[in-house]
Amino acid sequence: MAWNYGDVYEAVADKTPPGTPALIHAGPGGTEGRTIMWDEYMVRTNRLARAFLDAGLEYGDKVAHYMRNCPAYMETLTACFKSRMVHVNVNYRYRDDELHYIFDNSDSKVVVYSSEFREHVAALRDRLPKVNLWIEVPPEEDFDAPVADFAVNYENVVSQGDGSKLGIERSGKDMFFIYTGGTTGMPKGVMWEHEAMWAATGHGASLLNPDADPPATTEEHGDRVAALPLRAKLIPACPMMHGTAMLSAMNCHTQGGCIVTTPEHSLDADALWATIDRYKVNTIAIVGDAFAKPMLRCLDENPGKYDISSMFGMLSSGVMWSPEVKQGLLKHNQNMILMDSFGASEAVGFGRSDTTAAGTTEVAKFTIGEECKVFTEDYQEVEPGSGVPGFIARSGAIPVGYYKDEEKTAKTFPVINGVRYSIPGDWCTVEKDGTLTLLGRGSVCINSGGEKIYPEEVEETLKTHPAVEDVLVVGVPDEKWGQAVTGVVKLHAGVNFNEQELRDWVKERLAPYKAPKRVLPADIALRAANGKADYKGASNFAKSTLGIAS
Incomplete structure (x- = not known):
């Protein structure tokens, strides 16, 4: 059986009653928004898939998704599945040169972008000759708003024309990409086959029946979904341009669920809880304490304001989620399962830690996933x-590799004792009972609010400032961000130190989230005699200067 998400979604839709919501975009602050039902969702995505084919796209061509969380993101992804095109995620925080790299490196033929990013797209268009179709998503409040003269209106595409099934044979070998940070700071496109992701995420297993045998056919899967007593209603609170939210949304739709997106451009805990209350959301995908702490604070400060009794699951991946915050959330709803997932764009299902009102798990401890092992650097x-x-x-069930990067693919996906593995670089120890204690990424990668930030890129940008002689960038513990990007700089002789100027220098050249939260003048040696960066010393200096315990 060839497992393809386009076929899976069609099989689910065929067994879904009319009037079942597939996509909801809430109004500001959790007010009433727009709902797209499953039957409408299928018609709209069929039209978009046909638009790709009518534009001359062929099997395996790339479609860039340059949007915040919104119905159009999931519709575009599903249209890619149906037409056998390849999803490319685009970080909407990127500046023009970073955007150009993604569009160019991925060989994108289509760019679907939100109207708020029109100026960036217009500035890059002449440098992207491979792109032959630009589709602009109009603002939610005005679908008839004018779009760029080089683009077509997204809503016109999905609301007109033939909305019937495409009638094409799809393959489990069809791909989608998840672009993620590389060791040099340049993103790498992780190539996932549909059938590998289907297997890695449990063959479409429901949270209500996680141990069921894999279905034999898409029709059998559709029947199982139709028999579910409850369908998921998910808020992907983190950006769908990242794997946690995107894969959570994909899995939600394999179960015939509803994806609820919010219009806020940054975390607004009040708006999240108000949306959960209004739409009776039952699951949410977050990024650790960066989301969980403000959400808990909101509940603590507003007792009884929101009805969150519909919630039965919170999923986090990618950053620390502390036990005391989990316990605080459970005090507000003892029926929830808090699922801490350990994985990466290059590998799903390394481990998982569940916390309920009846039991807790120590921080950074995970039950190891099937087909997972822990190796030393010499592969013992x-x-x-x-x-x-x-x-x-x-x-x-692991990716094919990185797009157009054989060297990095060979390093991350080595063959050990005749078996091919995915090793993104996360360090851990194995306890006597077989559980994992996560130590962190083996490199000096900084994880700030769920975003991967590689020091070298920020360092090279700071070094272009005329006042800077040398610099190291480290992550220091931070309550809000998990880790805060911090620069430790050595200035040229006779130059005055101006912290804000250096921070602004980075903000003007890189995505703002990569800019240091603090820049500190160094009174220590940043490098050893052999020129090797002393990140440990820089980190200790930064923490000492900022009064942070080591």
């Missing part, structure tokens, strides 16, 4: 209880 398997740190690795 780590013995449980040995205390020896190693890299977590997964075999089986």
